[in-house]
Amino acid sequence: MAKYVVALDQGTTSTRCMIFNRGGETVANHQLEHEQICPRAGWVEHDAMEVWKRTKDVIHAATEKAGLIARDIAAIGITNQRETTVVWDKKTGQPYCNAIVWQDTRTDKICNQLSENGGQDRFRPKTGLPLATYFSGPKIKWMLDNVPGLREAAERGDALFGNMDTWVIWKLTGGPGPEAAHVTDVTNASRTLLMNLETLDWDDEILAELGIPRSMLPQIRPSSDPEFYGLTRSGGPFGGEIPVCGDLGDQQAATVGQTCFEVGEAKNTYGTGCFLLLNTGNEIVHSKHGLVTTVCYQLGKEKPVYALEGSIAIAGALVQWLRDRMRLINTSADVENLAKMVEDNGGIYFVPAFSGLFAPYWRSEARGLIIGMTRFITRGHIARATLESTAFQTREVVDAMQADSGVTLSTLKVDGGMTANELLMQIQADILGVPVIRPKVSESTALGAAYAAGLAVGYWKNIDDLKKNWAVDKTWQPSEDDTLRTKNYHMWKKAVSRTFDWLED
């Protein structure tokens, strides 16, 4: 059998191609950023053609670094920023407009209108999700209502919808050619507000209410599929035919990469946003504390495994904002040294409600603030408050998760780009009061997609094979001083409450 498995991780800020060996070690890796298009306040878009170009470029670069050709690769797994919505013409392969990113709040009015008839939680029993701008269904409706000619094209059957997984798989398998696979997996479908968690099928009542034709939607498949979604084309970026057979939303992929296969195991991924997932097994647990219920993974014909998720919209994105918009730092990593210049937050709290607030509040009318400002405050305090905001938000979703599930977290497994920040990891342990553990491969997202693909072709035999690959890199113990987790956490919650009801229309 071929020696390697490839994962493509199409994230919010960048696209990576990572090549893994059987030990789950990275053999080669290439990553490229794409443009964040912000045409209006609250709008965030990506150019899907640019994303596809970056995908091809990272494939070429990573396979070249590793010196691989198609026959060295056993399988390909895809993982992706979830919810981000692309709609394209199946004949030409051209998107009808820029992709609407998960952080975009333009569907606020659509969500409010839908909520009028039954409240924000009216689709929760079927989908596990509140009606919020975050999810794909309202974004598709917005496009159908606003892009000239799109509704007619969709009714003719010419328009296809996909999240970034679907788009990349369609392109890799030859789109717009006849063999292109128009598919998604259960985890991505569970983020659309259109899939029924029990039947794992699109829900006709919700589709009718949002006016979305079923013909636009991809086929829903397992996350690891021995029947393959399709094969890459010899004219494509891999230069040969390779099975594409793993697909998971990035947060679910990280859960698999961290081998959280037992009920009660959880991980937190610190990227653009921050997402804590708790494995609840084959049981669908409905949240009463502002979390969402989602599919965690489905391996082949096995029953799906579900998760409770705490979704935080802005984490690393706030560091990027300090870098790109405020120009307080040159690189994201610089935030650590800047924050270390001060001993504490100097009494300020930074609530980054840039896209409203996600879990556990789901307040789309909230907007960000920095509160507690005095003349004493320096750039260092702003940097420190930025890091603390990620850790306080995580504490809020951990509290909600414990209340919903009855599970008490005794440790927290972490991964993602921000976990390179050692100060943040220490702050996190202090705010939670439990040890924070980073694994050797902190790219758990890509690893999880590789695992899903490798399991489908027998490259790895079973999940026990995968568990052997997980190893601790570093653990941060909580300090004995409990100021951060008691007094400061209280002040954080007060700061959050001041962001509510900011937008009046």
Ligand SMILES: Nc1ncnc2c1ncn2[C@@H]1O[C@H](COP(=O)(O)OP(=O)(O)O)[C@@H](O)[C@H]1O
């Ligand atoms: N050392 C660091 N300290 C703080 N934030 C960081 C650091 N390194 C990267 N980040 C942040 O992490 C995010 C990138 O993480 P990544 O896991 O690649 O995210 P994504 O998959 O969402 O694109 C960026 O928002 C970046 O600002």
Ligand SMILES: O=P(O)(O)OC[C@H](O)CO
């Ligand atoms: O690209 P990330 O890693 O910030 O993940 C984005 C999430 O999938 C959004 O739900």
